[in-house]
Amino acid sequence: xxxxxxxxxxxxxxxxxxxxxxxxxxxxxxxxxxxxxxxxxxxxxxxxxxxxxxxxxxxxxxxxxxxxxxxxxxxxxxxxxxxxxxxxxxxxxxxxxxxxxxxxxxxxxxxxxxxxxxxxxxxxxxxxxxxxxxxxxxxxxxxxxxxxxxxxxxxxxxxxxxxxxxxxxxxxxxxxxxxxxxxxxxxxxxxxxxxxxxxxxxxxxxxxxxxxxxxxxxxxxxxxxxxxxxxxxxxxxxxxxxxxxxxxxxxxxxxxxxxx
Numbered sequence: 001x002x003x004x005x006x007x008x009x010x011x012x013x014x015x016x017x018x019x020x021x022x023x024x025x026x027x028x029x030x031x032x033x034x035x036x037x038x039x040x041x042x043x044x045x046x047x048x049x050x051x052x053x054x055x056x057x058x059x060x061x062x063x064x065x066x067x068x069x070x071x072x073x074x075x076x077x078x079x080x081x082x083x084x085x086x087x088x089x090x091x092x093x094x095x096x097x098x099x100x101x102x103x104x105x106x107x108x109x110x111x112x113x114x115x116x117x118x119x120x121x122x123x124x125x126x127x128x129x130x131x132x133x134x135x136x137x138x139x140x141x142x143x144x145x146x147x148x149x150x151x152x153x154x155x156x157x158x159x160x161x162x163x164x165x166x167x168x169x170x171x172x173x174x175x176x177x178x179x180x181x182x183x184x185x186x187x188x189x190x191x192x193x194x195x196x197x198x199x200x201x202x203x204x205x206x207x208x209x210x211x212x213x214x215x216x217x218x219x220x221x222x223x224x225x226x227x228x229x230x231x232x233x234x235x236x237x238x239x240x241x242x243x244x245x246x247x248x249x250x251x252x253x254x255x256x257x258x259x260x
Contacts, residue, residue, distance in 0.1 A: 010123030021119040028112035031233070035240055039092075042243050046086035048250040049243070053163050054176045056243040057183055061156045062087045069163075091153075098150040101143035103195045104232050144196040154191055157184050173260040176245060183242040186235035193224030193231050 015021065042049075042058055049056040050067040062070045064079075065087035075085050099105055110116045117124040132140050161184050164177040191197070202218030205211055224231065248254040 015119075015122040017119075017121060021122060025112040025115075025118055028108050031237075032109055032112065035236055038240055039096075039243075042247065043088035043092050044084060044086055045247075046084075046088070048247045049088070051176075051246055051250040051256070052168070053166055054174075054180065054246050054249065054256070055160055055163075056088075056246045057157055057160070057180070057187075057239050058092060058243045059088045060160050061091060061153075063090045069160075094146065094149040095153055098143070098146040098191075099236070101140045101146055102232065103143070104228050106140060144200075147191070147194055147196045150191050150194075154184065154187055157187065167258070171260075172258055174256045174258045176249065176256045178259075179242050179245050183235075183238050186231065186238045189224055190228070190231040190235040192221060193226075193228040194221075195225065195228070197221050198225050 039058065042056075049059040049065075050062075050069055055062065055067060055069040059065070059067075060069070064070060064072055064075050066074055070087070079085055111118055115125055132138055157180075161177070161181045164180050165171055165173065167174070198218065198221040201221045202208065202211070202214040205214055205218075208215035208218070245254065249256050
């Protein structure tokens with residue numbers, strides 16, 4: 001005898017789970033919302049983003065600006081007077097795009113901001129499922145291209161750390177040097193663990209024995225990928241803290257301590 005059984009659809013938030021399933025999406029919402037609000041505010045300031053040999057990672061590479069770190073000098077004359085100018089707005093779209101299209105973050109903010117779904121076996125607020133096959137979510141597939149940009153930005157930030165070792169009186173190490181160095185390490189761990197990089201390193205191979213070099217690269221990326229969520233959160237908040245540190249030092253609220 002053949003037959004079908006229709007499963008009753010859960011209403012939004014309905015579940016048989018007895019645990020506090022809503023805690024994780026709530027924490028993700030608070031964490032991401034806090035970073036979004038702060039980073040947006042900081043990006044539009046256009047001031048207090050550098051002090052001495054330190055420059056905020058939100059503003060690097062500084063294409064045009066007033067700091068000695070600017071690549072092409074101050075704000076160009078062709079910039080419309082009515083349009084807000086901030087060096088961060090010229091570059092921040094690239095690392096932001098890398099984060100927004102990240103495979104981990106997509107799963108995180110889909111649940112936390114869109115309740116899609118809010119959690120496993122919990123009723124969601126819509127009846128259909130489209131996946132990422134239609135606009136605008138199909139644009140998430142550009143993640144691999146943002147990866148290439150993220151690698152270039154990582155090299156620039158590493159150069160900023162090198163500059164942070166050189167003070168007006170020569171080589172030295174300050175608290176800001178360590179803050180910027182940790183930022184690059186965490187961003188590096190997050191970038192190297194990227195799912196797209198893992199595929200590029202060896203995910204396309206059917207037999208690793210035919211390419212030992214790709215296998216070693218794949219194993220290295222996989223090692224970071226296992227903790228991709230941890231790298232994602234640590235790097236997210238540390239890059240925000242790095243901007244805050246440089247900003248408060250530039251405002252004279254904090255004073256950088258020279259260690260060496």
